[in-house]
Amino acid sequence: MIISALVQNREGNHQVSLCTNDNVHTLAISPKSTGFGSSANGGELLFLALATCYCNDIYREAAKKGIRIESVEVEVAGEFGSDGEPAKNVRYHAKIAAHASEEVIRLLGSETDRLAEIQNTLRVGTPVTLSEIEAVSV
Template sequence: MRISARVSNQHDRNMLDLQTGEHKHSLDIPAKANSRGSSVNGGELLFLALATCYCNDIYREAGKRGIEVRSVEVEVSGEFGNEGEAARDISGCRGEPGRDPGSHAAYRLRGRDTQHAQKCFESSAVAL
């Protein structure tokens, strides 16, 4: 599956086009007011991508297990140091809005530890 993202920015216009396979769509993110570039930064989009991926994974994996999930809420946060430094202390929580706050499961991503993240997901997805 081929995935692509394209940003075309002019002084007062910010156009974002996304494609997965043959499915094409656009995302509306305004340009910076009185400046050039996007009104959101790459770190915000990175964390949005992580939250979106985790949300979609919950629905997909719950469906495979026959678990009904009515809604999902995911928040991702982290720190960026100086310009050009990698993100650190990336963490988040997910849960079903309106449920007991104790139903939220926290997770932390450390470097490239994807096996750990997958194990955390597998053990917590069934709790929904």
């Protein structure tokens, strides 16, 4: 699976395109009130990625086990310090309503935490490389 994200920004205009393999879709995020940049910051989007991954994976893992999920709520919180400092104290809380016993639901939640790809990407400290800077003089 190949995944990419594209942000295109100029004064008063912010566009986000997401792609998994050949499936392209957009995400509506307005520009900052100053006109430049995104109204959502990277920390918020990182935490959204964690919440989204866990939510989607709950449904995936439940389907494998024949568990019918009624609803999932995931809240991720953490702290960022000064410019350039990584996040710390990142934690998340999940509320899972399903047609199963509380014990089975908790087991599903724990197993999903171990399998969640975004969580595991952060846990192992995957390197991120800036491959190129294309400079355009105007």
